Amino acid sequence: MKEAVSTIVILACMLMIPGVSCAQIYNQTCQSAEYARMVNRNAATDAADITVYNPAGLVDLAPGFHLNISNQIWVRRPSHTFTDPLGTGRLRFENEGVDWFIPSLHAVYSTSRWSVFGAVYIPGGGAAVDYPDGSYSTRALGAAVIGEDGPAYIAYKDITNERLKGSSRYVAASVGGAYRVSEQVSLALGVRTISVYNTIQAGVTLTRGWLGPLTPDIPLIVSIEERGQGTGGVFGIQITPVDRVNIALHVESPVRLNLETRIRSKDTISKDAGLFRDGQKLRRDFPGMLGLGASFQITDKIRGEVNVNYWFQKAVDWGETHEGEDISDLAGDSWSVGLAGACEVLPRLELSLGMLYTVYDWGDKDAYYNANLGAIEVFYADDLMVGFGFGYALHPRVKVNLGTGIILYRDETIQTPVGAVKVENTSSTAIVAGMNCSF
16 A cells, blocks of 8 residues: 555656756856955956956956955855745744855966966856755645545645755855956956755655555655866956056856756655656756946045946757756846945045845746746845945955845745745845955
C-alpha cells in the first residue's frame, strides 16, 4: 500500500510543477562600502573598488598599490499572503534569513600611465532565503498531492513539516588593466570568471492518512545543489572633457553558464518525480550590462554623480518553460538610474547620500514566477535604494567607510495555479563596512 501511495505522490508532483528552473534575475550592484553610501560609482576615481564600476579610471589613482576590502550584512524580510488551497483560510509566510557575509576584495597597482587590477566579488544572487514554516511553494506542493483535485486525496488529509531554504552565490574573479591614452581619455580591458553555487532544500510531510497505519506519513524532500562556471570580458572608457567633469562607461559581456545539478542523498522525491536529474546541465547565463556615469567636482569640497545601468537579460539563455517560452524573455531587461552627492564636512570626514531607482521591464511577470521553483520566495520588484554614510581618513593612506543602504519595494500580486499571491517586500537593509588602503 505504501509503495502504491508513493507512486501516486510522485505522479502528482510531476503534474503540479510547471518548471523547475531557478533563473538568476537579481543583479548585485553593491560591491563596496563606498557604493553603499552613495549607490552611484560609475564615474568615481577615488578608490580601488572602481575595478567593477569604472576600470578605465584606475589610472587616476595615486601611483602605488591600492587595496579595498568590504563586507555586507543584508536583512531581507519579504513576505507573501494567499488563500490556502487546502481550505484553512488566508496564509502568510515571511523570510527569516539574514546574510551575514557578502565580501568583496579589489586590488590595483597604478602608475601615472597604466594600471593593473584584480577583484573578487559577488555580482549576482548573494542572498539566502529561509522559510522554516513553509511558503507558497511548499503549500502548492501539498495541495497538488492531497487537495480535492489531487490524485492522492483518498489517502491523506493534511501536510506538515513544511520548510524551504535556499541560497545563491555568483562569485566573480576579474583581472585586467587600464591605460591612459591622453590627458582626456583612458581605456580598460579585462576578463572575469563567474562561479555559481546554488542550493535548494525544501520539504513537506503527508500525514493523517485515511487508512491509519496502512497509510504512514510520507516525507517529500527536495535537496539539490547547482554548480557552474563561465568567462566573459570587461571593457571601459573614461573621458575628461573639461576640468572637474568626468564621464565613464563600462561594459560587461554576458557569461555563458551551464549549471550542473547534484541531488543530495537525503532527497526523496526529485529523481523519481523528474523534478531534478542528477548530473543534468541547465543554461543559466549571466546577463551582460552597460554602466554609464558622470561625476562633477562642484567645489573643492562638494561633488556629485549621476548613473545609468542596463542589464541585457533577454539576450541570454535561461532555458524554456514547458510551453516553449524563453524564460529570459518572460523576465525582460532591467535598468536603473541614480543620483548622489558627497561633501567633505571636515578635513578627514566625508558624508554622502545617494538614490538609485531600478525598473524590471517584465515580459510576462506571472509566467516568469510560475516557471521558476521558489522564485516567489525571493521576489524582486521595482525599487528605490537610498544609501548614506561616511568615509573617514585614519591616515593619508588609510580610509574607512561605513554605508547603509535601504531598499524600498513595490508590492505586487502574482497570479498562480492556486490563486493570487500578494507579495510584500516592505524593505531590505544593508550595513556595509570597508577599508581602502594605499602603499
